[in-house]
Amino acid sequence: MxxxxxxxxxxxxxxxxxxxxxxxxxxxxxxxxxxxxxxxxxxxxxxxxxxxxxxxxTLKHLLTALAAIAFERFVAAMDDARGRAGPDPRSQLAATGDGYVTFATANPQLFRLMFSATRLDWSDAHLQETARAARQQLADVCEPVAALRGIATPGGREQLQLLVWSVVHGYAHLLLSGQLHDASCATRAPPRPDLESLLFGPP
Amino acid sequence: MxxxxxxxxxxxxxxxxxxxxxxxxxxxxxxxxxxxxxxxxxxxxxxxxxxxxxxxxTLKHLLTALAAIAFERFVAAMDDARGRAGPDPRSQLAATGDGYVTFATANPQLFRLMFSATRLDWSDAHLQETARAARQQLADVCEPVAALRGIATPGGREQLQLLVWSVVHGYAHLLLSGQLHDASCATRAPPRPDLESLLFGPP
DNA sequence: CATTAATCTTGACAACGACAAGATGAGGAT
DNA sequence: ATCCTCATCTTGTCGTTGTCAAGATTAATG
Missing domain, CATH: 1.10.10 (Arc Repressor Mutant, subunit A)
Incomplete structure (x- = not known):
């Protein structure tokens, strides 16, 4: 008790x-x-x-446990965003990518922790599992898009996943590191890469 | 003397x-x-x-000065890669993006330092200037590609720059954080996003 | 040569991660 | 109910760190 x-x-x-x-x-x-x-x-x-x-x-163990929690919230945030979007593949992918970036800006410290390689113990099973779930979340919404675009080979699908992941992760990281807030984008809000027009071409 | x-x-x-x-x-x-x-x-x-x-x-001042040096080497590396490529816009862009990623993998500690937001003093003029030069390097090779694809509006060019920057930066960061080394890509080397087929469509 | 200012050393302090040894008490065994 | 065991938490300490203060040394200037 x-x-x-x-x-x-x-x-x-x-x-x-x-x-x-x-x-x-x-x-x-x-x-x-x-x-x-x-x-x-x-x-x-x-x-x-x-x-x-x-x-x-050790401190690394605590940070690792915190990072696992962060990944769980991360997956939940992307899942929520995906649930609120339309059922078509491009909407699903765009919403998930948007959830990715939105989580990063809404929880910058959690996001930073999740991807601070040297501070975490990546041999930890729980961290590995939660991080894998986040990857899977992106892969899931990429699959229908790959089918829609006629991408059949495993290599092609991998390319698509890697591309989407790189774009959203890179953009999120540039935002958090402050690289998009100075000089060129002084006054207005920083622009946002358009996943839909990227993958399906400009309308 | x-x-x-x-x-x-x-x-x-x-x-x-x-x-x-x-x-x-x-x-x-x-x-x-x-x-x-x-x-x-x-x-x-x-x-x-x-x-x-x-x-x-303070330590932050030293790290800031080191980051400025890192940005200078970074620009030089991308410039070298661009110089060794063909003169056509897509080769120039692909080579620069490749130089971006190659520098990150060849100098992981420098790259990490350059984008560790909280450890650096971004009000430092030298750091700002060298980081701006790196951004400019990417913008320069994006310009001819934008012209080739008929992108005329400033917003469109900005979208292209942001897209390219996000892809290469995200991929580099995923590589350094070890996210591409486990599970799915256990044995073989991690794949690399293809900037050319991304921007010009699959051949 | 004398003075000034830049440069480097010594010493100290608080905060940190980590370790060791002891205090406490919860829960099972008898 | 009593004792025992061991997980849990405390206290104390050590080595390292960034930063500050005060003093020693020397380059530079007039």
Whole structure:
């Protein structure tokens, strides 16, 4: 049985792992990835600086768990966007790509964490699975488009997936790195690449 | 006059700023971006831990200067690739995009540094200028392609530039973050998006 | 040659990740 | 009910880091 959460003065937290993840997510939003330290997470969760050690041996383990959560939300966001779009293949693909970019701009810190290669442990099974689900989400909406365009070979489909993924990922990353906010696009909002006209030609 | 470089036992270094940048570049290659500390750079340059302070007030300043150097090499690499290609617009664009990706894979640490938004000071004039030159490099090779495809409006050209930039940047970033090395592309080398067939249609 | 200012060193501090050793108490065994 | 076991959390410490302050050294200037 889980101890009463109202009792603040107890030695064992009761659900520290979950509390650490929540603290990590909120700190990530507020302070960014660089301001997220094990000690800060521990403090926000109300435990001592070495409290997390038993649940997350190292900072990389905590970040990996957070990244897996981020990938889950990422997939859910793309799924939502796809569900709100029309049933035709091009609408489905465009909506998913839009969901990709929209998630990145709405959750820049989560997105940055998800693709910060050196900070994560990619041998972790949960992270691998959630990241694979995100890839699959894009592949799923690419399939009908490939069929529509008469792309039959596996290599052709792979090319299409890679192209779509590269475009949305590159655009999202350029947005987050601030490369589209200066000089050329000073006043107005940065333009957005049009996936539909890219894949189906200008109307 | 620059003091003799052979005299090892002297208080003033003589060209510490340059030595720090060189030490930073070599450390970046060997240890990666995370292993690059001010103290390590100072040690490699042969000065005390607070030696860099006068030339680079903070770590962000040093990284910014290194990123500017990286952008210069980046532009030179794309320029080289473009020079070795045929004169027709599509070859020029394909070669430049190829140079973009090739530089990223050949200098992953430099590339990572260039686009690590939070670690750099983007108000720095030198960094802004070198990054602008890199953007211009892509815009230059996009222009003839836009003309060839009958794209006349500024918005259309901007769309093309943004598309090309997103594709090459996204692909480079996916490569560096290791997203293309697992599961689906286990054994063989990861595929490469074909800029030419993308922009000019399959032959 | 004397003064000034730039340059580098030494020393210190707070924050960090990580480790070790001990305190606490929850849950099962008896 | 009592004891035991072990997961859980705390306290203390170490080495490293970025940054600041104060002093030492020397180049440059007049």
């Amino acid at each position: 889980v101890p009463a959460m109202t009792d603040k003065s107890r030695y064992h937290h009761g659900d520290l792992r979950h509390a650490l993840l929540q603290a990590g997510l909120s700190l990530l939003e507020e302070q960014g990835l660089d301001g997220l330290s094990l000690r800060a997470v521990a403090a926000r969760a109300g435990v001592s600086h070495a409290g997390p050690a038993h649940h997350f041996a | 620059v003091p003799a470089m052979t005299d090892k036992s002297r208080y003033h270094h003589g060209d510490l700023r340059h030595a720090l940048l060189q030490a930073g570049l070599s450390l970046l290659e060997e240890q990666g971006l995370d292993g690059l500390s001010l103290r390590a750079v100072a040690a490699r340059a042969g000065v005390s831990h607070a030696g860099p302070a006068h030339h680079f007030a």
